[in-house]
Amino acid sequence: MLRHAFRIAWKDLRIEVRSKEIFATMAFFGALLAVIYTFAFPRDDAAVRGAVAGMLWVAIAFTGTIALGRAFDRERENDTMRALLLSPVPRLSVFLGKAMAMAVLILAVAVICTPLLALWLNAPLFAYPGELALAIVLGVVGIAVVGSVFAATLLKVRSRDVLLPVILYPLLVPLFVAGTKATASLVALHPNLDAAHYWIGFLGIYDAAFLVLSLWVFESLVIE
Amino acid sequence: MAALDRVQIAKVGKRYGTERALASVSLELRAGSMCALLGHNGAGKTTLLGVVSTLVRPSAGAVTYLTGDTKVTGADVRREIGLLAHASLCYGELSATENLELVAGLYGVPANAQAIAALLDQVGLDPRARGREARTYSRGMLQRLALARALLTKPSLLLLDEPFTGLDRGGALALGEQLGALKAAGAIVVVVTHDLEAIAGRTDHVAILRRGQLVLEERTEGRGAYSYDDLKDLYHRHAS
Numbered sequence: 279m280l281r282h283a284f285r286i287a288w289k290d291l292r293i294e295v296r297s298k299e300i301f302a303t304m305a306f307f308g309a310l311l312a313v314i315y316t317f318a319f320p321r322d323d324a325a326v327r328g329a330v331a332g333m334l335w336v337a338i339a340f341t342g343t344i345a346l347g348r349a350f351d352r353e354r355e356n357d358t359m360r361a362l363l364l365s366p367v368p369r370l371s372v373f374l375g376k377a378m379a380m381a382v383l384i385l386a387v388a389v390i391c392t393p394l395l396a397l398w399l400n401a402p403l404f405a406y407p408g409e410l411a412l413a414i415v416l417g418v419v420g421i422a423v424v425g426s427v428f429a430a431t432l433l434k435v436r437s438r439d440v441l442l443p444v445i446l447y448p449l450l451v452p453l454f455v456a457g458t459k460a461t462a463s464l465v466a467l468h469p470n471l472d473a474a475h476y477w478i479g480f481l482g483i484y485d486a487a488f489l490v491l492s493l494w495v496f497e498s499l500v501i502e
Numbered sequence: 503m504a505a506l507d508r509v510q511i512a513k514v515g516k517r518y519g520t521e522r523a524l525a526s527v528s529l530e531l532r533a534g535s536m537c538a539l540l541g542h543n544g545a546g547k548t549t550l551l552g553v554v555s556t557l558v559r560p561s562a563g564a565v566t567y568l569t570g571d572t573k574v575t576g577a578d579v580r581r582e583i584g585l586l587a588h589a590s591l592c593y594g595e596l597s598a599t600e601n602l603e604l605v606a607g608l609y610g611v612p613a614n615a616q617a618i619a620a621l622l623d624q625v626g627l628d629p630r631a632r633g634r635e636a637r638t639y640s641r642g643m644l645q646r647l648a649l650a651r652a653l654l655t656k657p658s659l660l661l662l663d664e665p666f667t668g669l670d671r672g673g674a675l676a677l678g679e680q681l682g683a684l685k686a687a688g689a690i691v692v693v694v695t696h697d698l699e700a701i702a703g704r705t706d707h708v709a710i711l712r713r714g715q716l717v718l719e720e721r722t723e724g725r726g727a728y729s730y731d732d733l734k735d736l737y738h739r740h741a742s
Contacts, residue, residue, distance in 0.1 A: 284606065284610065285604075286605050286608075289593070289596075289604055293593060293595040293596065296595050296635075299594055341671040351596075355594060356589045356590045356591060356592055356593065356594060357587060357588070357589035357590075357591055358589075358591055358592070358593055360557050360585075360589075360591065361591035361592075361605075361651075361652070362608075363557060364555060364556070364557060364580055364583060364585055364591075365580060365605070366577040366578070366580045366581035366608070366609060366610075367608050368577065369681075441513075454528060458709065484681075501556075501557065501558070501559050
């Protein structure tokens with residue numbers, strides 16, 4: 279199953295490397311958010327430490343939604359999602375492959391946005407790089423997993439661009455809360471590693487729970 | 503996995519909300535036979551192909567796929583299905599060759615460069631276009647690529663929805679000949695089309711749908727194939 283999932287993810291990334299369409303849009307939007315935050319917030323150390331976690335996760339959330347919408351639109355253009363579902367590979371491989379590609383794209387943008395915020399706001403985002411990286415990776419995996427299920431389900435719905443965030447964000451609220459809390463604990467004036475580990479653990483449990491749920495419901499949601 | 507030799511469609515119905523697309527359709531598709539699935543626009547032909555292709559879940563009834571007396575299910579059924587749909591089912595950002603390599607990988611079909619080139623020759627896709635992204639293709643070229651995609655896996659159940667769309671007269675005739683050859687080789691071929699001329703002389707099974715209901719199912723029962731006049735007459739008498 280994983281072999282086919284990697285093949286599907288590789289196909290998505292290969293198309294993206296060729297077109298650069300989604301990544302360019304996401305990276306531009308992420309960088310733009312970082313610029314706006316830089317001008318909108320005072321360069322006061324306490325204010326930056328209090329707000330930078332939220333800034334980072336808002337950037338991840340918004341760019342993630344762009345990636346999900348456009349990547350699944352691509353599967354709609356020539357009805358290629360039907361082609362994937364018709365193939366003999368387990369339908370869960372299709373879901374996993376799409377989610378993997380999504381995760382790589384969102385992570386790539388997080389890799390751009392995080393240093394930009396750290397640099398322009400002089401925020402101590404890299405005080406605990408290992409913990410921060412783990413929080414971001416787990417958060418991105420959660421967005422990719424939950425988002426891929428709903429983006430695939432809404433593929434045939436006309437108002438999918440509006441519906442996707444409306445359905446997705448409420449489900450992702452716990453993930454964003456945990457991600458923001460974990461990051462805030464790491465960048466605080468007095469970092470609280472125990473709190474950060476707690477919220478990172480929460481992200482891990484969230485991912486595991488939604489991965490199992492998504493694997494369970496994906497096929498029944500995507501077949502007409 | 504052995505090839506499919508029968509598909510039994512039993513009392514299949516499909517509703518989209520309050521809209522009825524299919525109502526209790528029963529039909530048997532057999533190996534070595536070409537079924538022309540006819541009807542006006544909106545009669546339910548594409549929905550029925552969707553149900554048979556496993557991509558649309560019926561609201562009522564069931565489709566059974568058989569090899570001898572053994573039921574075939576799941577991925578084993580999908581491996582045996584070749585689908586040519588309204589859309590090309592190919593990625594515009596990949597070339598013809600890359601699209602076919604992807605399909606071969608997903609189906610576990612050995613397909614080297616020569617095999618892919620031979621298949622693209624067979625469907626008549628210009629060799630100069632094969633390395634280009636498929637989004638630059640004309641409608642007819644895309645249709646040829648879509649056909650190559652459907653044939654690559656050597657399916658025993660071939661479902662074709664308006665396969666002659668976008669093809670020039672020569673291309674349509676060549677496709678008709680290929681479908682005849684597949685039928686002769688023992689495949690189950692189902693063609694949804696309004697181009698009766700292209701399938702005349704090859705179709706030995708006709709099913710006509712009207713507003714979601716099967717109003718005619720008829721076979722030549724070993725008496726060759728339907729002529730154009732036969733098909734036209736059946737269509738005009740039963741489709742409206």
